[in-house]
Amino acid sequence: MTRHTALAAGAGAFMAVASISILAGQQPGSPYPPAKPQTMAPAETPARGAQLVMLGGCNDCHTPKLQNGAPDMLRMLSGHPQNAPLAPEVVGGVSANMLLTAWRGPWGVSLSRNLTPDKETGIGSWTLADFKKTIRTGVDPKGDVLMPPMPIAEIQNLPDQDLNAIYAYLRTIKPIHNLVGRTAPPKK
């Protein structure tokens, strides 16, 4: 066998293994479950809102994580758990806690807020107008300026229809009572 045919045979064997894995819906070596692509939900519906929340990575910050780093969906979007550890102080860096719900940086300390419809501790009493104004301006109805890493600069220009959908979806999720502390400015 020349070097060329040996390479070709090797590549062929690899392709065969790869195509079996792809047929089984999985890339070799991927730790993730096989993807199940959804069809696009109609604009302004809660179902579309759920898709936009996926795309916006809202769970990445607003849902506490399990030991393995996956979001704990039993506490979906309920924010930084009351009394959970904060982010450690790291000189010259930005840090997060293990749940990826508490942050520390040059802006101070920020805690991912409770986005569930709980009236007392979540955003259950917010109107659609409150929600849109918060996302568009980065200032919430209490007058708090939203600090990093909340990606206001990225999502503030979303179309109205998308913000309507996200709000509609957030109304439908399970209300969770969890009082998140407030942001603190940097220590002087």
Ligand code: HEC
């Ligand atoms: C990279 C992390 C991160 C991502 C991604 C993120 N957020 Fe946030 N969000 C935060 C943090 C941290 C705060 C609190 C900021 C503060 O206290 O200054 C916050 C605050 C908010 C608030 C204000 C709530 C209140 O009570 O004032 C809303 C609303 C919000 N986020 C919605 C969303 C939505 C919707 C998405 C997805 C499209 C999203 N966030 C994605 C980190 C994130």
